Amino acid sequence: MSNILDIIKPKHYLCPMNEEALIGTHLRETRQRLGWTQAQLAERVEVSRQTINYVENGTYCPSTYLALRLARELGVPFEELFFLKDQEG
Numbered sequence: 001m002s003n004i005l006d007i008i009k010p011k012h013y014l015c016p017m018n019e020e021a022l023i024g025t026h027l028r029e030t031r032q033r034l035g036w037t038q039a040q041l042a043e044r045v046e047v048s049r050q051t052i053n054y055v056e057n058g059t060y061c062p063s064t065y066l067a068l069r070l071a072r073e074l075g076v077p078f079e080e081l082f083f084l085k086d087q088e089g
Contacts, residue, residue: 047066
């Protein structure tokens with residue numbers, strides 16, 4: 001029996017936010033504006049520093065739950081942190 005990850009392309013499994021994707025993020029800029037490290041933000045939202053790095057670099061698209069927690073911890077509206085690329089202004 002095949003593993004589901006063998007069937008689904010990793011690109012779609014990770015939901016990348018690169019130039020081909022429709023979702024963008026201002027996570028790094030917002031975090032840096034507050035003077036926080038990736039590790040500090042990760043601790044506040046209870047994920048690894050690597051997860052924060054992956055979201056910032058567009059390697060990983062966070063779950064709705066994590067995206068909302070990030071916005072709340074950073075004190076910004078969700079729409080300021082994550083956006084549809086065709087709506088970026």
